[in-house]
Structure formats: structure tokens, C-alpha cells
Amino acid sequence: MITLLDVAKHAGVSRATVSLVCRNSPLVAKKTRQKVERAIAELGYVYNRSAANLRSSLTHTVGLIIPDIANPIYSDLLSGIEDVLNPLGKAVFIADSNESHERQSHFLQRMLEMRVDGLIVSMVAGTSSDVFEPYTRIGVPVIQVLRMIENAPFDYAGINNRHGSRTATGHLLDLGHRNIGFIGSLTSPSISHTRYLGFCDAIQDHGLSAESMPVVACRHTYASAVMATRQIMSMSPKPTALVCHNDPIAFGATLGLYELGLLPGQDVSLIGFDDVEAAASWRPPLTTMAIGAHQIGRNAGTLLVNRMKDNDLPVCIMVSEAILKKRDTTAPPKPL
Amino acid sequence: MITLLDVAKHAGVSRATVSLVCRNSPLVAKKTRQKVERAIAELGYVYNRSAANLRSSLTHTVGLIIPDIANPIYSDLLSGIEDVLNPLGKAVFIADSNESHERQSHFLQRMLEMRVDGLIVSMVAGTSSDVFEPYTRIGVPVIQVLRMIENAPFDYAGINNRHGSRTATGHLLDLGHRNIGFIGSLTSPSISHTRYLGFCDAIQDHGLSAESMPVVACRHTYASAVMATRQIMSMSPKPTALVCHNDPIAFGATLGLYELGLLPGQDVSLIGFDDVEAAASWRPPLTTMAIGAHQIGRNAGTLLVNRMKDNDLPVCIMVSEAILKKRDTTAPPKPL
DNA sequence: GCGTGATTTTAGATCGATCTAATCCTATAA
DNA sequence: TTATAGGATTAGATCGATCTAAAATCACGC
Numbered sequence: 001m002i003t004l005l006d007v008a009k010h011a012g013v014s015r016a017t018v019s020l021v022c023r024n025s026p027l028v029a030k031k032t033r034q035k036v037e038r039a040i041a042e043l044g045y046v047y048n049r050s051a052a053n054l055r056s057s058l059t060h061t062v063g064l065i066i067p068d069i070a071n072p073i074y075s076d077l078l079s080g081i082e083d084v085l086n087p088l089g090k091a092v093f094i095a096d097s098n099e100s101h102e103r104q105s106h107f108l109q110r111m112l113e114m115r116v117d118g119l120i121v122s123m124v125a126g127t128s129s130d131v132f133e134p135y136t137r138i139g140v141p142v143i144q145v146l147r148m149i150e151n152a153p154f155d156y157a158g159i160n161n162r163h164g165s166r167t168a169t170g171h172l173l174d175l176g177h178r179n180i181g182f183i184g185s186l187t188s189p190s191i192s193h194t195r196y197l198g199f200c201d202a203i204q205d206h207g208l209s210a211e212s213m214p215v216v217a218c219r220h221t222y223a224s225a226v227m228a229t230r231q232i233m234s235m236s237p238k239p240t241a242l243v244c245h246n247d248p249i250a251f252g253a254t255l256g257l258y259e260l261g262l263l264p265g266q267d268v269s270l271i272g273f274d275d276v277e278a279a280a281s282w283r284p285p286l287t288t289m290a291i292g293a294h295q296i297g298r299n300a301g302t303l304l305v306n307r308m309k310d311n312d313l314p315v316c317i318m319v320s321e322a323i324l325k326k327r328d329t330t331a332p333p334k335p336l
Numbered sequence: 337m338i339t340l341l342d343v344a345k346h347a348g349v350s351r352a353t354v355s356l357v358c359r360n361s362p363l364v365a366k367k368t369r370q371k372v373e374r375a376i377a378e379l380g381y382v383y384n385r386s387a388a389n390l391r392s393s394l395t396h397t398v399g400l401i402i403p404d405i406a407n408p409i410y411s412d413l414l415s416g417i418e419d420v421l422n423p424l425g426k427a428v429f430i431a432d433s434n435e436s437h438e439r440q441s442h443f444l445q446r447m448l449e450m451r452v453d454g455l456i457v458s459m460v461a462g463t464s465s466d467v468f469e470p471y472t473r474i475g476v477p478v479i480q481v482l483r484m485i486e487n488a489p490f491d492y493a494g495i496n497n498r499h500g501s502r503t504a505t506g507h508l509l510d511l512g513h514r515n516i517g518f519i520g521s522l523t524s525p526s527i528s529h530t531r532y533l534g535f536c537d538a539i540q541d542h543g544l545s546a547e548s549m550p551v552v553a554c555r556h557t558y559a560s561a562v563m564a565t566r567q568i569m570s571m572s573p574k575p576t577a578l579v580c581h582n583d584p585i586a587f588g589a590t591l592g593l594y595e596l597g598l599l600p601g602q603d604v605s606l607i608g609f610d611d612v613e614a615a616a617s618w619r620p621p622l623t624t625m626a627i628g629a630h631q632i633g634r635n636a637g638t639l640l641v642n643r644m645k646d647n648d649l650p651v652c653i654m655v656s657e658a659i660l661k662k663r664d665t666t667a668p669p670k671p672l
Numbered sequence: 673g674c675g676t677g678a679t680t681t682t683a684g685a686t687c688g689a690t691c692t693a694a695t696c697c698t699a700t701a702a
Numbered sequence: 703t704t705a706t707a708g709g710a711t712t713a714g715a716t717c718g719a720t721c722t723a724a725a726a727t728c729a730c731g732c
Contacts, residue, residue, distance in 0.1 A: 001474075003688055014712045019690060029710060044473060049449040050395070051689035053386035055717050069414065069430075070613075075406040078432065091446050094405075094430045096414065110427050113385040137380060138337075223617030255619035258594070277406075281559030283591035339718055350682045355720060365680060387719035391687050 002045045011039035022047055053115060061091050062304065063111035065104060065121040067147075068187075069096040071220070071248070072276040073293040074122070077145065080297020081120060084305065090117065099124050099187065105131055112140065118304045122146045125190055129153070141307040145300040146293075147191065155307060157299035157318045159291045161191055164322030165198025165243065166205075168271045168289050171324055172241040173206045175332045177269060181232045181239035183225070183249055184217035192217065192245050195273065199243055214239055218249060225252020226259065233260060233268075240333040241269035247276045247288055254282070254329070270329040273322070284328035291322050338381045347375035358383055389451060397427050398640065399447035401440060401457045403483075404523075405432040407556070407584070408612040409629040410458070413481065416633020417456060420641065426453065433460050435523065441467055448476065454640045458482045461526055465489070477643040481636040482629075483527065491643060493635035493654045495627045497527055500658030501534025501579065502541075504607045504625050507660055508577040509542045512668045513605060517568045517575035519561070519585055520553035528553065528581050531609065535579055550575055554585060561588020562595065569596060569604075576669040577605035583612045583624055590618070590665070606665040609658070620664035627658050 004015045004022075011018065013032060020028045021036040028036075039045075053059045062085060066074045082092055093111070097104035104124045111119060112134055118141045119132075129152040132142050136153070144156040172180055182199050184192040200210035214235035218228035225244075229252065232239060244250035250272030254264045264270045265284045272279060275290035299318045307313060340351045340358075347354065349368060356364045357372040364372075375381075389395045398421060402410045418428055429447070433440035440460045447455060448470055454477045455468075465488040468478050472489070480492040508516050518535050520528040536546035550571035554564035561580075565588065568575060580586035586608030590600045600606045601620045608615060611626035635654045643649060 001688090004690095005688080015688090016690080016712055017710085020711090023690090027710065032710080044470065046470060046474060047449045048390070048451065048688055049446075050386045050389035050451060051687070051717090053717095054384070054390050054688080054719080055690040059386070069405060070408050070411040072406050075432070078405065079434075094432075096411070096430075098415075110385075113383045115384065115386060134380065134382060138382060221617055222614050222619075226617065226619060252617070255617075259619050278558050281557055281562065281588070281591075283558070283562060283595050337718090341718080351718090352682055352720080353680085356681090359720090363680065368680080384718055387687090387717070389687095390689080390718080391720040 002043050003048070004045075007036065007039050007043055007045050010043055011036045058117055059115050060089050061093060061114065061116050062118045062120065063107070063116040064092050064094045065097050065107050065111075065119070065123070066094065067097050067099045067122055067124055068220070069094070069098075072278065073146075073274050073291070076276075076293035077122075077297040077300075080294040080299075081301045082297075083294075084298050084301025088305065097124050101127070108132070108135075112138070116140060118143065118308055120145055120300050120304060123149070125188055139311060141304060141311055143300050143304050143307070145296065147188070153315055155303040155316045155318075157296050157303055158320075159296065159322050160319050161194040161322075162198040162201065164273065164289045164291070165195035166202040167198075167322065167324055168273065169199045169202035169243050170205065171287075171326070172243065172269055172271060172330060173202060173208075175241075175269065175330060177241040177333050178208065179213070179237040179239045179241075181214040181216070181235070181242045183228050183232060183242060183244045183253060184215065185220065185245040185249065186217045187220045188245075195243075195245060212237070217245075218252070220246075220248055222248075222252040222255055225249045226256040229253045229256030230260065233257075233262075239268070241330070242271070244270065244272050247272040247274045247279050247286060250286055250288065250329075251278070251282060254284075254286075265329040265331050267334060269331055269333070275325050279325070280327065287327045287330040288325050289322035290325050292320060296320065338379050339384070340381075343372065343375045343379055343381050346379055347372045394453055395451050396425050397429060397450065397452050399443070399452040399455045399457075400428050400430045401433050401443050401447075401455070401459070402430065403433050403435045403458055403460055404556070405430070405434075408614065409482075409610050409627070412612075412629035413458075413633040413636075416630040416635075417637045418633075419630075420634050420637025424641065435460050437463070444468070444471075448474070452476060454479065454644055456481055456636050456640060459485070461524055475647060477640060477647055479636050479640045479643070481632065483524070489651055491639040491652045491654075493632050493639055494656075495632065495658050496655050497530040497658075498534035498537065500609065500625045500627070501531035502537040503534075503658065503660055504609065505535045505538035505579050506541065507623075507662070507666060508579065508605055508607060509538060511577075511605065511666060513577040514544065514669075515549070515573040515575045515577075517550040517552070517571070517578045519564050519568060519578055519580045519589060520551065521556065521581040521585065522553050523556050524581075531579075531581060548573070553581075554588075556582075556584055558584075558588040558591055561585045562592040565589045565592030566596065569593075569598075575604070577666070578607070580606065580608050583608040583610045583615050583622065586622055586624065586665075587614070587618060590620075590622075601665040601667050603670060605667055605669070611661050615661070616663065623663045623666040624661050625658035626661050628656060632656065 008015045095107040120143045148156045203210040216228045216232045218224040272288035279286040344351045431443040456479045478490045484492045539546040552564045552568045554560040608624035615622040
């Protein structure tokens with residue numbers, strides 16, 4: 001195995017110099033750098049990160065733990081995070097907890113052992129802030145993203161779910177709907193509940209009773225959403241519009257409506273949440289609340305960068321507002 | 337920072353013993369193990385993987401590079417890989433090349449530097465086997481999955497795309513369709529072409545001319561697939577059935593058909609490829625070719641395990657057959 | 673009590689980088 | 703010619719684990 005020493009001998013310099021070249025240090029003279037780079041190429045030297053990490057305090061590695069790799073918002077989130085961190089030479093390592101506490105703590109442990117410079121986590125529902133204690137003890141910053149623990153001493157980047165949901169519901173009320181159903185999520189109950197509160201806010205804003213509106217919940221599969229739609233459409237008062245916890249559920253709901261012989265946007269209005277890539281190209285194009293997952297990723301990345309510079313900063317909570325994307329699944333209710 | 341030495345002192349044993357405990361060695365006596373484990377807990381010791389990796393030859397880490405984290409087949413693939421590797425104590429690190437050669441080689445470099453024990457890669461279209469040369473030189477095994485380079489000296493786990501596509505097309509022909517369109521992929525042109533060849537095989541099996549059948553291609557977004565569908569349905573001969581490169585494109589095609597006022601499975605038959613989770617719960621449930629991505633992941637994991645045991649094994653190509661999942665989007669052509 | 677073999681434990685060298693602080697150049701000014 | 707500043711380079715210690723081979727301990731029969 002070729003090491004720094006071999007390269008150094010071959011280039012006629014010291015190990016220290018080669019090490020500086022590998023790290024693009026401005027200290028080393030142009031000529032020397034070229035000489036060393038040639039030697040590296042000629043010998044086929046491969047940098048050993050374990051050795052580097054052992055000696056230095058930074059690993060230039062950050063961990064990202066997400067609860068569901070199949071949910072498209074997380075690929076947007078990832079690209080936002082990488083936008084900020086890659087230019088700084090940080091590699092982002094992704095792990096999918098799959099909504100399992102066991103898997104989540106396994107990855108937490110592993111990432112701690114590899115001494116990540118920081119951790120960004122969208123945590124499994126019901127996570128206690130205790131699980132991050134080893135991180136705080138060692139001084140590794142933790143950033144929460146999209147999901148958060150109340151009063152936990154960690155930065156957070158996410159959106160205002162309650163207000164977004166209120167806006168979504170308000171949009172339907174403004175169109176004239178008076179019987180509006182809510183399809184929540186069993187998979188992320190906490191966010192779903194917050195969005196339900198926003199739903200109630202809007203209903204009450206219009207002087208109506210939120211308690212009388214039909215509510216169901218489902219999991220994040222089309223089959224589950226189709227079933228929930230069938231269920232909610234048979235409840236009374238029969239809804240003329242549906243607020244869905246997120247876009248995948250809204251997609252399932254359109255399929256459910258098709259099956260009932262109802263046209264989304266004509267017979268029944270429908271609004272989603274997240275504005276995933278597929279929402280605009282769905283047929284009919286889905287009205288939804290854009291959360292800007294990419295930007296949230298950038299925010300999380302920035303929070304981490306700041307905290308890596310100075311871990312004594314006060315806790316920072318960055319909450320952005322969701323924006324209504326009016327497309328074709330919402331319209332005034334059909335006259336009887 | 338607490339090290340092995342601190343734990344050793346606290347427990348009244350040597351560093352070596354603590355090290356053995358950390359690695360669950362059967363060498364250490366039960367009593368000693370408990371003593372050490374207590375010390376670890378009391379001191380809040382965190383294992384330092386960089387130090388371990390520097391000294392030992394294995395890092396118990398494998399790299400996985402995929403081209404599109406948003407495609408659901410890769411989450412199935414991942415879970416299959418983890419099924420095999422996690423029980424052996426290997427951690428899988430995922431990176432998304434996003435179909436970019438630059439990103440792919442960046443991750444290849446990084447994973448090599450961290451000395452992964454093995455690499456599983458679904459490579460960007462047009463990748464040359466040269467990019468893996470550093471891996472072979474150092475002796476790190478590389479496994480190709482789902483996508484492969486012809487004649488490259490690496491193991492492969494995937495499916496028989498040509499035969500699967502032939503089966504899919506044959507199914508439509510058996511139902512009586514004679515004008516069948518093919519919607520290919522611009523994103524993975526190589527696989528798409530192979531599937532097109534299978535399409536032609538089936539057409540020719542039935543004594544028809546493949547050249548006369550309408551063919552279009554699109555990207556992996558619903559919008560692109562909707563447009564492709566509109567396009568292909570206006571070509572002549574007007575197809576009564578469509579073979580789609582994969583399920584997401586087939587989903588887009590159903591949306592396109594709805595928009596044209598055509599019912600999938602009644603007015604026009606439709607078959608996908610992959611059998612992603614959403615296919616069964618789609619409305620109408622999508623007929624497709626199941627590739628068993630989870631099992632392919634297990635196969636890739638197994639190939640890697642074998643090769644980690646003995647890197648002198650001859651190259652092994654594991655090609656499984658896709659299975660027809662007959663659901664509701666395929667039916668005999670409508671009588672005129 | 674002692675030899676024997678199996679089981680546990682350990683000392684000390686080692687992996688390959690980075691860090692610190694010192695030294696070596698080189699160019700310019702006095 | 704020499705002093706000096708500043709840039710470029712380096713020697714040697716160090717990070718925290720694992721490995722090897724040897725030593726210590728234990729169990730047991732004679």
C-alpha cells in the first residue's frame with residue numbers, strides 16, 4: 001500500500017509537504033505542488049481518510065438521517081443540503097431510519113463513532129432528545145429538519161405547518177366550500193396533528209364548526225389513501241373538498257375519486273401539501289402548498305455551518321412559510 | 337476525550353481486553369466483559385472507528401452509489417442489500433450520483449479514501465470500467481447492480497430486461513393487440529434499448545413487423561410521460577396498447593390517457609416494468625413486470641459477501657427473470 | 673503438588689495521516 | 703556583505719485503536 005511517505009520519497013520532499021498538497025494548502029509553492037501531484041499520479045496513491053481523521057479534529061463528513069428515503073421531499077432536501085455543504089468539502093452520508101427507532105439509534109451510534117462533524121436529522125416520530133445526549137457531550141452539533149422535538153436544545157429548519165394548512169383550507173373556503181374533509185397521516189402523526197390544527201383554525205375563521213367536518217387518516221401508500229378517500233366520501237356531511245396531509249396522499253385521493261366516478265377539481269376539490277415534483281405534472285395538476293424542501297435543506301446546511309463555526313450560538317429555529325400553488329384540483333363547489 | 341486506555345484503567349484491565357470487548361470477541365471471559373461494559377457506560381466512552389480502521393484491514397463499511405434516490409426501486413434495492421449486510425455488521429453508505437458522471441466519480445473517490453470493504457453501484461449511463469481501476473488495484477470488490485458494463489470484470493446482479501420485455505409485449509399480443517406502442521426512457525437509454533429489443537422479439541414472434549410499431553421516449557417525470565403518451569396516441573397505426581419502459585412512466589401514461597378521455601385497461605391497455613409498491617395500489621391497478629428489486633438487492637449483497645471472502649472467484653453474473661403481474665390495465669382490445 | 677492443555681489477558685509495536693514548532697531559503701534593505 | 707522578514711519546508715511527536723506473540727491464569731487428573 002502506497003503511503004504519504006512513498007509519495008514524499010518519490011517526489012523528493014517530506015511527508016508534511018505531501019500532506020499539505022493533499023489538503024490544498026496555500027502554503028505550498030506552485031512548483032512543489034506540481035511535483036507532488038505528479039508523484040501522486042505516478043504511484044497511484046490513495047489518500048487514507050481514517051488516518052487523517054484519527055489525527056485531526058474534523059472528518060469533513062456530516063450525517064443525514066431521514067425517515068423514508070422513498071418520499072420525494074427528502075431527495076429535494078438532500079440536494080439543498082449538498083448545495084451548501086459540498087462546496088465546503090463536506091461529504092453527506094445518508095441513512096434511512098425507515099421510521100424505526102432501532103434503526104435510527106443504530107445509525108446515530110455509527111455516525112458518532114465515525115466522528116461526523118455534524119448531524120442533520122428528520123427524526124422518527126416519538127424520538128426523545130435523550131438519544132442525542134452523546135452528541136452534545138462530545139460537542140457534535142445536531143440540526144433538526146422538518147420534524148422537531150418541542151423545547152429540544154437543537155437548531156431547526158422547517159416550515160410553519162399550522163399556518164400552511166390554514167392557508168390551504170382557507171383557499172377552499174374562499175372558493176365557497178363549506179363541507180371540507182381532512183385526510184391525515186398515520187405515519188407522521190405529529191405533523192399531521194399540527195396541520196389538522198391549521199385546518200381547524202381556518203374553519204373557525206369562517207365561523208364554522210371544525211368538529212363537524214369529516215376526518216380520516218391513512219398511511220403513505222396509494223392503496224391506503226384510496227381507501228381513506230372512499231371512507232371520507234361516505235361520511236356526512238359529504239365533503240365537496242378535501243385537505244390532504246401531503247401530496248402522495250392527495251395523489252392517492254385523486255385515484256380514489258376516479259374510482260368513485262368523481263373528477264378531482266370538478267366534482268370534488270383537492271389540495272395537497274409539499275409540492276413534490278410530481279404535483280405539477282400530475283393530471284389534473286395538483287393544487288398544493290409548496291414547502292420548498294430544497295430551500296429548507298439549504299437552511300439546515302447553513303445552520304450546521306454556523307454551528308460548526310461557533311457551537312455556543314443560541315438555539316436557532318428557522319421556520320419558513322408554505323406557499324399556495326393554485327393548480328387544477330381546486331375550484332368552486334359544483335352547484336347542486 | 338475518553339479512550340480505550342481510560343476505560344481500561346477504570347475497569348482494571350488492559351487496553352487490549354477492552355478492545356476485544358468492543359468487538360464482541362468470544363475470547364474474553366463473561367465476568368471481565370461485564371466489568372468492562374460497566375466501565376464503558378460509566379465513562380460514556382465512544383468507540384473511535386477512524387482509529388480502528390487505520391490499524392485493521394476491514395472498515396465494516398460498504399458503499400452504495402445509485403443514480404436516482406427518488407426512484408422507488410432503489411429503496412427496495414437498499415432494503416435487500418441491508419438484509420444481507422447488516423447482520424454481518426456492515427454499514428451501508430448511500431450516495432446519489434443523480435445521473436452525473438462528476439458526482440459519481442467524486443463519490444467513488446471518497447469511498448475509496450475511506451477504504452470501504454466493498455462497493456455496490458448502479459452506474460450512470462455511459463460509465464467506463466476505467467473509473468473502477470483504483471478499486472481493483474487496491475483489491476476492493478465492486479458489484480454492479482441493475483445496470484452493467486458489457487464485459488467488465490465485475491460481478492452483476494440484475495434482471496433479464498430483454499426477456500422480461502418480450503414477456504410483457506407477448507402478454508399484450510396474446511390478448512389480441514396488434515398495434516402496440518413502446519414508450520422508452522431517455523434517462524437510462526441502455527436499459528431502455530434492451531427492453532426495446534425484447535419488445536421487437538415478441539412482435540416478431542407473432543409474425544408482425546416491429547418497425548411499423550410507434551415508438552417514443554421520455555424522461556422520468558409524469559409531465560414528460562404525459563406528453564409522450566399524447567404523442568404516441570396520435571401516431572399511426574394508432575396503438576391499442578402501450579409497453580412502458582418502467583412503472584413511473586406507465587403512471588404518467590395513465591394520466592395522459594385520462595386526459596385524452598381514454599380509460600386505461602378498457603380503451604387502451606398498458607403495461608409497466610419494475611412493480612414498484614405503488615403499482616398494485618394505483619387506480620386502476622397496474623399490470624407490470626415484477627423485477628423483485630428487494631431480491632436483487634439481496635443477490636448483490638450476497639455476491640459482495642462471497643467476494644469479500646475470496647476475491648479470486650471468477651466473475652459471477654446473476655440475472656433473474658421478471659415475472660408478469662397481471663392486474664387491471666391490460667385487457668383484450670375493444671371491438672370496433 | 674505439579675504437569676498439561678486450554679482459556680484469558682497483556683505489553684509493545686504498528687497503522688498513516690496531521691500538528692507544532694523549528695529550520696531552511698530567498699529576496700530585499702541597510 | 704550582512705541582517706532580516708516572510709515564505710516554504712520539515713522532523714518528530716502524536717492521534718486511538720488493533721495485532722502479534724508471549725505470558726498469566728485456570729481446570730483437572732495423577
